Amino acid sequence: MLLSFPYRRVHRFGPISHRNPDLVTCVHNIPDQCSPLPCNPVGYDRCEDQKGTFKCICKPGWEGAFCHEDIIECEINNGGCEHICSNTEGSYECVCKKGFNMKQDRRHCEDIDECALDSEICGSAACENALGSYKCTCDPGYKYDFSTKSCEDVDECEEDICAGDCVNTRGGYACFCDGKQDLKLAPDLRTCTFIMPCASLNTWKNEGSLYLGRFFKGTPVMRFNFKRKQQTSFSVEFDFRTFDTEGTIFQAGHQQNSTWIMLGLHNGKLQVQYSNSNEATAGVTTGGPLLNNGNWHTISVEESRNSLIVKVAREAVMHINIPTSLFQKTQRSFQIDIAVGGLLNDRQLVKTINPRLDACMRGWNWMNGEDTITSETIKHDERLQCFSDVERGSYFPGYGFATFDIKYATKPSKDDGSWAINVDLSIRPSLDTGVLFAIVSGSNVSLSLAITDLDADTQDIILVIENVIVYKLEGLALCTGDKWPVQLIVTRSRIILESSGVVGESPLERSELAERLSKLDQYMQGSGLTYLGGVPDVPTTSLPVTAFYSGCMEVRINNHHIDMDEALYKHNDIRSHSCPPMDERD
16 A cells, blocks of 8 residues: 555646545645654654654664664774763763873863872872872882871781891891801891801911910910929020010919019010019019010020029020029929919019910920920910911901900090090901901990901991991902901091091981981990900890901000900900911912
């Protein structure tokens, strides 16, 4: 029907002579095809009645005969949106991701700077803007706590990060290795490695020599008791070598009475102290050339006709009247006691002398007799032997230390609490790690100066207050065998650390350094002992380096030369005035 309807309609409007009144009425009475509305009321723009049919004109975003099909614009090039395209009925909209704002073109997005919008967004942490977001950042060693909006310290030690001991610090941590077990911190600052040899010293010893400074307390290294059937004169000859200025070479006489002689060194020259019980005479005589030049000197002492003759290089330098023989008559014999490198009885001396003498004796001839017992004893005890060659300086073997009671107050009369530490060292280390100088207050190492090695070619010298490094001298070639000068000055307000023109620097901020110096000042107001070559048994975490120093060292503190023989305590194997030279065989 619908297909033929158009044909008939043509003829409806033909010539009037052919009109059919009934058909005209039918055409003009066709109802409006847009009523009721056939189009989707949401999607159409208008409806056109087309006399028997209709046409839905769609709004933008709609399509279909009835404008009922929503066009999905987001399927084509994301709708032109930079971020998110969101379809709506008959349209779409561009949406920005979180952290972005829509630009005026309603299609593109721009980042929101949350840090600029809210200065308190991260609390005490630093705010760092990121594309579409932000993050709260903390310094290394801290982590951000979202609940408190603050940076909290990370305890790295809970993670077993160190091979040795670990100490957590604010924002970091420090690893420590036990230097007393010959360990040092490795370059990774976490693991431990063995302390390595540095300059090689010639520590070869002479089996035919006797070291007089074996015992720090001045205990004799050898004791003899000679017995003769007839009255005999005392005599001895030996070669002697030293850099020391004072000490006892030997004392001969009787422990039970006060007839004796003591041959020693005072201000580098020979000194004889003597006493005679029968004649009640006593005296002190000093003479001869300076002997403390490190060369060998032949010395002899002979008792002859109530006098004592002392010779150097077989030339008499002293004649001393001794009315009574040094040999004591007993019921069956004549006897004499001899103490070598010490005293028979230190209460017997006429004039006080420090008996400790860093010296060497060889080629001895006591009482014109062969002494095989002494030679065999020395041969089997290396500690009684002298170094084959020596130079001036103190030798630290890599174990043990020397202790001094040194006052650092600058104005003791005013008692204003001011102090100064002025240390001058000359060092030639034979191990690459060790403590040079320290001040110990009670059980705390308040200040320490040490060699540390983190590089195969160079070493550092570090200054430490408690267990915090406050100054460094870096990149020193200390293992070349040369002697290195080190100067340290510390006061309440400043630190100077230098060596051969290299000036130390502090790894701390100025405020942190001031805080450390304030802590040291508190220690310096109390009592403390000065340690050279090491520290006492303290926890490994008390300071970065706990290893003993090994090598040669000469020390001046506050412009005074430090004599190891004057220490409160010194390990027996520390040589006060002699140090082996470089080993030329290397």
